[in-house]
Amino acid sequence: MKLVKLLAVVLTVAAIGFSTVQAADKAKEAKSKKVLLAVFFDNPDYESSRKAFREELDKQAKSANVKIDFMLLDTQGSKGLFISQLKKMEPQVDLIFVAGTPNCLAVKEAGITKPVIFTAVADPVGAKLVNSLDVPKTNFTGCHCAVSIRRQLSALTFVIPQVKKIGLLYNP
Secondary structure (H helix, E strand, C coil), X not given: XXXXXXXXXXXXXXXXXXXXXHHHHHHHHHCXXXXXXXXXXXXHHHHHHHHHHHHHHHHHHHHCCCEEEEEEEECCCCHHHHHHHHHHHXXXXXXXXXXXXXXXXXXXXXXXXXXXXXXXXXXXXXXXXXXXXXXXXXXXXXXXXXXXHHHHHHHHHHHCCCCCXXXXXXXX
8 A cells, every 4th residue: 555655656746747847848938939030132231230139139038038049031132032931931930030121022022920020111101011100000010210301401400500502312
């Protein structure tokens, strides 16, 4: 009888230990996120944006005890390849980070439904990435880089008060 009770206690402790290990593994899984850094059209500013985003997200994740696995999709100018690879990778990631209007438009064209964070987009409303700056109502959100003409002229006249004429070069 003592042997049966001892065996029952050992099995109960083992089961609790096994459940605890499984729960810890699930907690680790829940605290691990995959972020895709996506680019087909690149420039140094976009690269700097990705680097800054990655560094800050890493810092925030560490303080929240979350592991971030970064993945990079860079098709070096091939929009078609970018879209097809993006569609294949979407199920594997939790979030997509994109810099620049051309890259964002390609992500939108791919029909991605995961959350997308963007930067360096001059007019996200005009590009139809979001419905409004206040309430995006899409899976896209981020920060735009547009500065109104009024603010630009105000800054110029503040820095150079004697300015009388301004030339504008435009290449449509």
